Amino acid sequence: MKTAIYTSDAFLSHDTGANHPECSSRIEMLNHLFEEEFQNIPIKSPYDATEEDISLAHPVDHIYNLMDRLPDTGYAGADEAGECILSPGSWKAITKSVGAGLTALQDINDGEITRAFCASRPPGHHAESTKPMGFCFFNNAFITARAAQERFNLNKVAIVDFDVHHGNGTDALTRNHNEKHPDKPIFYASTHQYPLWPMSGLPEDNTDHVINVGLPEGTNGPELIKVYEDKIFPALNAYKPDLLILSSGFDAHKDDPLAGLNLENHDFAALTAALVGIANKHAKGRIISLLEGGYNLEALKSSVRAHLNAFV
Numbered sequence: 339m340k341t342a343i344y345t346s347d348a349f350l351s352h353d354t355g356a357n358h359p360e361c362s363s364r365i366e367m368l369n370h371l372f373e374e375e376f377q378n379i380p381i382k383s384p385y386d387a388t389e390e391d392i393s394l395a396h397p398v399d400h401i402y403n404l405m406d407r408l409p410d411t412g413y414a415g416a417d418e419a420g421e422c423i424l425s426p427g428s429w430k431a432i433t434k435s436v437g438a439g440l441t442a443l444q445d446i447n448d449g450e451i452t453r454a455f456c457a458s459r460p461p462g463h464h465a466e467s468t469k470p471m472g473f474c475f476f477n478n479a480f481i482t483a484r485a486a487q488e489r490f491n492l493n494k495v496a497i498v499d500f501d502v503h504h505g506n507g508t509d510a511l512t513r514n515h516n517e518k519h520p521d522k523p524i525f526y527a528s529t530h531q532y533p534l535w536p537m538s539g540l541p542e543d544n545t546d547h548v549i550n551v552g553l554p555e556g557t558n559g560p561e562l563i564k565v566y567e568d569k570i571f572p573a574l575n576a577y578k579p580d581l582l583i584l585s586s587g588f589d590a591h592k593d594d595p596l597a598g599l600n601l602e603n604h605d606f607a608a609l610t611a612a613l614v615g616i617a618n619k620h621a622k623g624r625i626i627s628l629l630e631g632g633y634n635l636e637a638l639k640s641s642v643r644a645h646l647n648a649f650v
């Protein structure tokens with residue numbers, strides 16, 4: 339399977355200020371990894387997503403409101419909690435972060451690649467239709483899913499989110515889409531620590547196409563994989579996706595500072611290998627993996643190494 343990595347120096351210029359966990363060092367760390375160990379995988383540059391692209395998930399006036407908040411110097415907040423920080427270089431990073439998934443999608447459609455890993459930031463899975471949240475501005479995964487349906491006739495798109503936090507934004511956007519378009523539902527599955535911010539993603543709200551599983555603090559890799567085998571893979575196999583999009587957060591790692599699950603590098607490899615198996619079975623191998631969380635730099639590097647080794 340042909341794989342490419344999508345990344346850009348623009349991701350380094352989204353400055354979130356001192357001591358912010360979602361910082362440019364995350365991408366610098368991954369750039370070292372790619373340089374040292376993955377020279378066999380081509381690195382491609384994403385295009386800048388347009389307003390038309392972003393409006394697949396977000397109203398145009400919301401896009402312009404966010405653009406208006408961009409500071410000429412220093413920092414500005416985009417959310418009430420003060421976690422979504424904008425700096426002068428942020429817009430370029432935000433539009434390229436959305437563009438990474440879309441460029442990968444275009445390249446898959448053109449037959450250039452089958453699988454993509456997008457080393458992009460800011461992440462996207464907490465971003466709701468009109469609400470930036472949890473370091474996320476626009477919902478990269480959902481926009482890519484909608485573009486696959488609208489532009490490339492890949493109607494059955496499954497988003498699997500293994501970030502330690504619930505992807506409240508993707509969940510809400512998917513439910514809303516599925517209500518409006520019952521003929522082409524998007525599939526969303528999330529495993530996340532619960533209770534933990536954002537305190538959503540309860541299994542009692544599950545539908546055929548939106549499956550949330552909350553995991554207690556301390557859950558380890560084999561326990562997490564069992565949840566996938568029992569609850570998520572059967573639903574995914576029944577859905578038979580044309581394309582698999584991964585919201586790849588690596589903050590379920592045991593060394594991550596923001597949460598309390600106990601995954602190790604080889605657990606990310608095992609989960610990735612199982613997801614690759616499902617993509618090979620139903621989706622002609624097509625996977626777009628989008629970076630979400632992962633805030634211990636060494637753990638992020640070693641988890642992405644494991645993820646990519648299972649990927650190619």
Ligand SMILES: [Zn+2]
Nearest residue numbers: 501503589631
């Ligand atoms: Zn997270």
